Amino acid sequence: MANVVVVGSQWGDEGKGKIVDWLSEQADIVVRFQGGHNAGHTLVIDGTTYKLSLLPSGIVRPGKLSVIGNGVVLDPRALVEEITRLTGQGVTISRDVLRIADNVTLILPLHRELDALRESGAAGTRIGTTKRGIGPAYEDKVGRRAIRLMDLAEPAALPAKIDRLLAHHNALRRGLDLPPIAAAELTDELLALAPQVLPYMDRVWALLDDHRRAGSRILFEGAQGALLDVDHGTYPFVTSSNTVAGGAATGSGLGPTAIGYVLGIAKAYTTRVGEGPFPTELFDDIGRRIGERGREFGTVTGRPRRCGWFDAVIVRQTVKTSGITGIALTKLDILDGFDEIKVCVRYRLDGQEIDYLPAGQGAQARVEPIYETIPGWSQSSAGARSWADLPAQAIKYVRWIEELIGCPVTLLSTSPERDDTILVQNPFEA
Template sequence: GVVLDPWHLVQEIAAIREKGVSITPESLMIAENTPLILPIHGELDRAREEAASKGTKIGTTGRGIGPAYEDKVGRRAVRVADLADEATLVARVDRALQHHDPLRRGLGIEAVDRDALIAQLKEIAPQILPYAGPVWKVLLEARRAGKRILFEGAQGALLDIDFGTYPFVTSSNVIAGQAATGVGLGPGAIDYVLGIVKAYTTRVGEGPFPTELHDADGERLGTRGHEFGTVTGRKRRCGWFDACLVRQTCATSGMNGIALTKLDVLDGFETLRICVGYDLDGARLDHLPMAAEAQARCVPVYEELPGWAQSTEGARSWADLPAEAIKYVRRVEELIGCPVALLSTSPEREDTILVTDPFAD
């Protein structure tokens, strides 16, 4: 399940078409029940973040995603299907503004121009509705026809609204189980879950990060890994591999295997460290506690492994890797309790060591 900014989508479609890629209702479908991100959501998102006191900022992208999900749960969202009927659209907008206008007054923002918002939605509707359809039904028919279906998560699992580092999370569920509820297929339809994990740890925005490095090693990881946020371009925070977090995520997402990426970024480190637990006020933990205040006090417990001087960049077989790199990968598998299915050694798609094919019958 997602929320959709229709104006941004139209811009993306145009940009892709300029590159010679055809986008049609046959190649792109939008679920009819998708809630829309409206301009008022972005305005509210940014105003609340600016008004937040130090220590309470979430690190939002300011795109309006959180407020759009709030409207979804509050049953006042405008959904894609609503664009097809003017009376319904007006009723949905009016219901939303009953909530938003008082909020805006409290934040010192002027009231929403109702008529202008409705006009914006009516104008964008013809560009969105051709793509609208019953996605659940299309996927069900594809599955019955024996076709293979790939679901891709958009955010890190520790940003999950329930199992992430709350409140420094996104506004929806992003662990693997959401793939089923988000598209309308049962959980039994998913037969392989592949977790995408870097050979070190990163985070964008605010929130706890036990293994974060504030030294030359952290800078080195960020520089070599080109660690900047995909949406905002913000510099990512970097740290050593956190086996506790990954093991926890493998459990909450029911992972069958992981794709371990950016192994080449670790080339040249004399010593590597892996977090194997946390110290919390003298107690040893093997998982990250749920309370934000306790998370912030967790001190990582490290295990050190020898690094390697030889380059792993471009390696496409185990034979191409130095022994220390293989030991590092194997130790990661042991600590997280999940096998490495794919190992990536450069940004190039071909530079991958395939251990287990997720699509194999």
């Protein structure tokens, strides 16, 4: 029985919500291991839509334990608001179903303000973030001056930690012509939130190890996609954490031997939100048609997503950097009705053909896609639940993708409905 890590194998927004929800029904524990409330899952269960941006997807299923791991950066105010919203939808949230790592880093108001200022263009390169303070919070974590959840449980020691943090931030703010932050005000704000978040605090590394040894099924879910990984993504147009599958170990406190199966999620085409390179991006009617049919708008921000053909180069690369065992291919039905479908199989860089995405920012901006074309299909694949329900040409397309990325498609999604899924191999039973 394998514990499963789910990762996006493109730039995020691959349709992880439906797949994670399906897997979470079989899991005992669902762990969020990185990111903040800048990415989300949309779950539809029994006709009710739940939009999650921080809480693990298991939270909407009774009897599951949801865990926010140490690799996450936690905005306590956003957490309280999300809990309140879900409670209003009838979801019961208590310590019985939610635990948060005691060593998780907190996102503070000053992080949000700094993030927004940078994205305005007034202080550095515009990355296209959601302005929720995720990047600046990770900076403080790595700079060893962060406020962590456990610090709220020690009110006597908190002011000294905040003074150390503000020694950095107030100097930065003076350089940006911003007023300094009063330590007492920030301390009071955090201590006011403490009673609402501390009941969920736990030693998550020990909790998960106990459950693993007892045979519990653990599902690790990340946010964003592997091409937004701070090391392996399209730097600097990335998030500030490790989104590849290896981050599940460091972001939860479990060793890598606890991970058995890595499921990569990929759309049958490609999308991206925010700035940065996108070799197969389409600026024509086909790109607009894909976006409209796929309802390509961000779960958290509502921003329209950039759309393009499937890029086998980046998915093939992600299969390697995340050690992906099998691919869940989503939104195949969006390609119904196209006369022909293109797939990027290689790039051309400065006159030479290459089979990888280069690491350099300039090179990433210069690569040109090399396409191969396959005939499309006129019949509908929407709602298909077996291979026999699919148009023959759609099956050829799936097999072609498998060959190009060097990884099997073990699950195929043909609509947002969770039952409209073709299962080849259950990751938990691999």
